Amino acid sequence: MLKPTDRTRASARRSRREPTMTEAAMWRLLRGRGLDGFKFRRQMPIGSYVADFCCPALKLIIEVDGGVHRLREESDARRDAWLAAQGFTVLRFGNEAVLRNPNLILEAVRQHAARHPPSP
Template sequence: MEKPSDRNRAFARRSRIAMTDTETEVWRLLRDRRLHGVKFRRQVPIGPYVVDFVCHVLKLVIEADGGVHRLREEADANRDAWLAEAGYTVLRFDNSMILRNPNLVFEGIREHIQRRG
């Protein structure tokens, strides 16, 4: 697997410091092993990409998608394909859903983890 670039590592570090409101909400749900004791990390470089949240043990990536993702669907599809090839499953949640109903997002992630475990 391709190693993350120094540029992506620096971007991930900056992103952890300046998380969006939506990312902060998802992190509130995932941190401290709140889902079946599963550890997630935030803003992590994987190969040529930086993912919002990842559980390396389950090879599970969680993405919080804002409006810009509607303009970059092809790039996101290529990214998801690369991550799938590396063995990761990507779950994407729209920012508006995260902010309006975070419990629904939490349940969706929890159900996915239960199915895999």
């Protein structure tokens, strides 16, 4: 089921109001169809999860992971598996990659788009 819960919606709204420094930097790259015309949404609720950045047309989710994710690898793996079962591809990047080498992320999105063109 992809319909978000009220709790997920509230969490997404809170995260949009108070982004981390890394999420704000990533959003500056993606907003306004800034990446090859693809529209991304930030903090998008999907089922009982909130995707950091999602391009529905590409069925692509970008997750920006800070240090806490090392403690949540098992729950992140379950979440990624559920999202994959819904047809999404999840790309995870550490904060350092976003802040120091954003072109790495942009190139990964372009490669995904080339392999999985959006459906009309």
